[in-house]
Amino acid sequence: MSKYLGSTLLFLCLGLLFQTADAQVLVKRQLTKMGSLFDITVVARDSIQADQHIQNAANEIERIENLISEWRPHTQIAQVNQYAGISPVQVDKEVFELTRRAIQYSQLTDGAFDISIAALDKVWVFDGSMEELPSDDAIRNSVQYVGYQYIALDSVNTTIFLEKKGMKIGFGSIGKGYAADKGRELLQSLGIQGGIINASGDLSTWGAQPGRQLWKVGVRNPFKPHKMIKVLKLGYGSVATSGSYEKFAELHGKRYAHIINPITGWPSTGLTSVTVSGQSAEFANFLSTSIMVLGNKKGKKLLKNFADYKAIIVKDK
Template sequence: MNMLRITTWGLTAFAMAAVLSGLSCQKPSAAPATADSGFYEVMGTFAHVIAVAPDEAMAQKALDEARDELVRVDAMMSDYKPDSLLSQVNRRAAVEAVAVDEELFDLLQKSVEYSRRTDGAFDVTVGPLVDLWRQVGKENRPPTDEELEAASRCVGIDKLELNAPDRTVRFAVGGMRLDLGGIAKGHAIDRAVRRMRQVGAVGGLVDIGGDLRCFGTPSRGRAHWGIGLQHPRQERGLLLKLRLNDRAVATSGDYRRFVVIDGQPHSHIVDPMRRD
C-alpha cells in the first residue's frame, strides 16, 4: 500500500476486520455452515476470509477458492515479485509496448479513470515517489528538492499510454514505475467474492489488511457483519463499530506502515501532487 485509497480519502485509521461478538441476532432454524480461514499472508499483509454455505464442505471449498484467487492476483500485480506481470511492465514499458492480459489492462484503464475523477489524487504512476521516500527513510534523511523534482518528472497518469486494440502498456518517459497498492487488494477481494459465490457460498467476508468486503448471509445467524475499526492511537481500542450488509470498507493509516526520518514518522501514503 502506498497511496491514497479510492474509497477513504482523509481517513487516518487502519481497518482491522473482525467478526465481532455481541452483534448477533436470533439464529435461523436451519443455520448454514460457517468456515473461517484464520489469518494468512498474501499481498504483503494478512488476509482473513469467512465463508457461509449450505454445508461445511461447500464453505471450505469457498475458502480455498478465495485463497487461490488472492494468491493469483498477487502473482500478477505484485511490484515486489520480479516475475509478476506488473514487474515485467515496469522493467520493459519505457523501451517498448508491453502486451498484458485482459484483467490487468482493464484494471489499468480503471486506474486512469479514477485518477481523472480524483484530479490526480489517486495515481498508479506514483511509484518513483514511493521509491524515493523508501530510500531516504533507510538513509534517515529528508529528500532534497532536486530528488523530489526528478521523481515527479516520472509521475503522471498522462504519461501512461494504454493501447486498447493491442492491449499494450507503454511509458512515455524513462524511470516510471506503476504501483497498484491503492487498487490491487480491492480488485483481489472482488475476484475472491465472485469465486466464493460461484462455488455456492451464500455469504462471506474477505479482508486483506483492512480492505474488506462482506456479502450475503452473515455468519452464525447474525443480522449483520460486525466490523471493528481500530483506533489509530490505541493498540487495543476501537474507533467505531460498523454493522454491514453487502458493503465494502477500506481505510488506511499512518501508524502501521511508515518511515522515520529525524525521529518523525512519515506515512506510506504518498500524495502524488504534494510529493509526500
C-alpha cells in the same frame, strides 16, 4: 493502501467455527497472499465445504497476484515495467481494465492518486531512523518518473505502454481491494451465501452470519487502539482504511505519513486515518488513499461525488 493498516478494522463476528440449528457453519482461515495476511470467512453447510471454497478464493487471489504483481518477474505488469520506454506490452483484458480504471482515478483527483508512483525514488524512511528532512532537490527528483499521463493504453490491441524509460506501475494501492472484490464475486457465483474476504484491512462482505446477523466491523480509534470510533454493519459492502499512525516519520515536531503525494513527492500531512465504506473495496481504497493525500477539505469535496460511499476521517492531533 490499507495494507499498512491491517489492525485498523476489528471483526466482531462469531469465532472461527460456529454452527447453528439450521446446519450452517462459519469458518475463518488466515493465509498469506500478495505479501499480506488475508482472512477468508465463509458461511457454509459444513466445514468441508467451507474449506473447499476458502481454497477457491485463495486460488483466485493467487491468480490475480500472478497477473498484477510488480515483484514477480513473470507477471504482465512486471513485463510492462520492463519495457517502459521501449515498446507496448499486450495484457489480458482484466489487467487492461484495471489499469484503465486506475488512470480514471488519477483524472478524478488531478493526480493525487497515481499507480506510477511505483517508480518513486525512496528518499523518505518510515522506520524511525530519519533525523532530517530530505533536500528539496532530492524530493523533486524522486518523482521524475511518476506521471499517469505517460501511461498509454491501446484498447484495440489491449496494450499498455509506459512512455518514459524508468517508469513503473504498481497496484499496491488498490490491488488487494480488487482481489477482495474478485474473491467475493467468485464465492457468490459458487453459491456461498455469506462471507468476508479481508485483505489486511481492505475487505469485501456479502450475505450474513449464521442466524442472519449482519457482519460487524469495528473501526478502531488510532489514538486509543482499544476503543472503536464506530461499528459498521455490513451485508453486501466493502471497507478500506488508509492512514499514517502505524508508519510515519516525525521531524521537527511534525508527522509525515508514509503515503506520498505523487505530484510533489512530499508525504501527506493533516490526517491520521481515513476509513471508507461502500460497495467495492477497490474503489473504497482509491478514495481512502486519495483523501489522505488531498487532505480534509479537498478529500470531502471528492467524496461528495460518490453518494454511495461514506468516510470516517480522523485528523492529526
